[in-house]
Amino acid sequence: MAMRLTLGEMLGAGTRGVGRYTGTLLAVFLVQTFITIVCMIAIWFALSRAYSHLPMWDEAVDGDLVALIFCIRYGKASLLASAGIAFGALLLWQVVSWFLVGGIYGVLAQRPEGRAETAKCFGASGASTFLAYARLMLCSIPGWVLVVIALGLGLSQFASESRLQHALTVPQLLGPIVLGSLPALVLLHFFWTVTDYARVELSLRQETHEPSVVMTYARTIMFVLRRPLTLAHGALGWLAFALISIGYAWLAHGHPMYGAEGAVTLFVIRQGVALARSAIRFGVLAGQLELGKTRALPPRRVEVKTETKKS
């Protein structure tokens, strides 16, 4: 019978994973920061093209709403380009993350010693599961479609335009939105967790069982349904993620940092917050891997060769 892991043990595995492979966490974060910086530079060029000759833009960036409105109207194309760059970075990160998550699972599963071994293991694992993760993404599309449908139905049911328009308080505004989004959020969390555990399975059993991606995804749906612990563990991770984000927003509210120095300070502080959130995500992956190890093994793919003897 498979070992039953507790939530505490999963959280412990997360903490140990972060502690033991802090270097891996930092390396992944470095990749993320690199993409962020590239994105920032590209946006900087796009904005500079439109606004570097416009003194009003300085006032806009430093909190003059009137100047901002004028500048937005003036430089729509550059702002659209900036949005496109940001979206492109997001897509790129999504693709890169298939490699990075595979690498993280590989390292956590194989527990290599030393920097060189860890890097080697990370690269090999990421590369070996990359295509499987890409196929997994395709498999998960019907799930995401369900989420979108649930969101549309939920919001139209609870958060009608007039209801939101007439909200006088934050609870009146957010209540219907949360209520309307709840079924979609639950579904989203479910399919997200399924994808995570399917990735664990693909990483752990890639070499030994060569599991089919479609079958893995289907089996993982059943696994997650049978083990609500998977959902609770993931939800805890998101809760911590949200708390850090909200805490930062609350602290930062009303403390604008003006000038280039302020921008750099703000960027550094935000990187600190981002690192903390990355650590949480890393810890969650480590916990998922521990639980994933306790799953029943998938059926082994057996290749049957037949030979016919000629008489």
Added chain:
Amino acid sequence: MKKLPKADGSPALRGGGAPRSPQIASYNIDARLDAVRHQVTGKETLVWMNTGQSAVDVLPFHLYLNAFKNEQSIFMKASKGEMRGAKASDTGWGWIEITSLKIGGAEQVAKLRYPNLPDETVVELPLAEPVQPGSSIEIAIEFTDQLPEVFARTGYKGDFHLVGQWFPKIGVRVSAPSGDRWECQPLHINTEFFADFGKYDVALTVPSTHVVAATGVLVKAADLGGQMRQYTYHAEDVHDFVWMADPYMEIDKNTGRTPYIGQAKVDDGIVEVRVYARPEQAQFARRHLQAAIGAIEKFSNYFVPYPWPIMTVIDPPVDAADGAGGMEYPTLVTTAGDSVFTRPGVRIPEYVTVHEVGHNWFQGILASNEPVEAWLDEGMNEWADLHVMQDLYGPRANGIEWGGWQADIGWMREAIAGGDFDNLPSPIATAAYAFVDNKAYGQGTYAGTMAVMTTLEKLVGSTKFLAAMKAYAKEWAFKHPTGRDLFAVLERELGMDLGWYFGPTFEQVGGHKLEVRTADCDKVHEARGVFGEGPGRKTKTEDQAPDTGTYQCEVIVQNTGVVHVPVEVEFKFADGSTQRETWDDRGNGNWKRWVIERSSKLVEVRLDPDRKIMFGNPVTDQLRIDGDGSASLRAAARIASWTQGFMQLVGP
């Protein structure tokens, strides 16, 4: 049962005294509200005086509620059943029907005719016996109103009733070069109202469950039995009467009045300000109250003192605010803007209140013809609102002061309009019903007029301009001023011919298209190249004609619009020094070139650096010669950080 409020016990005009208006049209109305069917039945006695030079043989009446009768009214055709975000409902049609009209006891209702069919918002009564100049006529009318479900200024929403433009109201006899004529326009989406001053005595019978507020002062409130109450109001020197009835408005259990009451200090006297709101809007009611008190004090100071003892502000329920909010009547206005997004510091609710209260001067006291010259009340009021908002909430952040963001309300409106003044399809001085669409009407009438008048004020000096406007208000209070009257007073008081300004800004399209065309600098040196001929030919190279260390900068500015005003140009140099020039392009062509030689390089050119000119697009008024990307870097860092947050959602 709700406590019956006591009578106000004050005269209809603050301090009493003789009426200040000619009181041409006075009404005595007895009306009853059926709150379930949203119907009002009324009996009205109108006394109208012919103050013109010629006899009158036809009387026109506004029947505004017929604008909501069917899709054939001019209003419904133009609005398509939608106004300011509120939509007409298919079950909420409204109408008014005159059931009896008597003169001297003789029934006349069969003689009524509609001159603009199929529109029924104006009805005419041919008179058997003309009304001679200087004489009066008394007309007894009985009518029934079906209130519309509110989407444009009047009607009901649930149990809330805003009863405006609800009784047959006579048109205005105006003098024209060709002789006296009636001004009685059918209701159009862009037009509001125009009526003569008079005296109103109105008795309102409503269910005792309802809280009532109305124009004027409450002279009597009595229980009639049968769950009905009668409120009697008296108003003087007003040109309209409106009332509100709603069972859920918050009232003080002991007084039967709203708990949101304050006092505005005016001209050594007091104006009582009352805000009516439902309990869930309490926090906004307090904001509206402060804004209304401030507005009354400031408008009284800038123009003429508020003449009435009470100002009532109705904060409609949130689901009625789009249709019923933001409307002005004498001594009673409705406000709007209550929303989760208008937190303290986002002063949209305050601005709406200031604007509507301000209409008690611009149209309430200075009763211009709204259908024909809407800019004269809406736009002039917008201009005055900026002063009041700046006085009340500071010069820079009077519109928004929240989360590190700041905005002046006037400039914010201009920014949102975004140079629309330059692209108006019709001049500002276009009749409200003649604008190509509602958007053009809004751009010209509101933001356009505000920008034009603010710019003029800055050009001639604020103190002088405000004094001139005060003179206009004093001269034309309780009369029907026109745009020409305003221009005449301004020219007289400012001591200058302003035709060069009023013509292009109010009567032409084309705007003020000012921009820095080019700005460039070169290092100065002796001329290089080949000089002379034959044996004397010499070549001067860079070494022989080195840079002198000074710069020659050329700046060209242009204005391709039709409006030309003197504009200051500021040149900023690398050493931090600045130089200002004034370019007066009136009659001097559409462009100007400056060639400046200095030891320090020109780094920036700003037209109108003090932002005196409110129209046009300030984005084109400035140019930094060598780009500076530091602000873009700050913005990019912020956007990239947000992107990173999303990246962490989808990946590790």
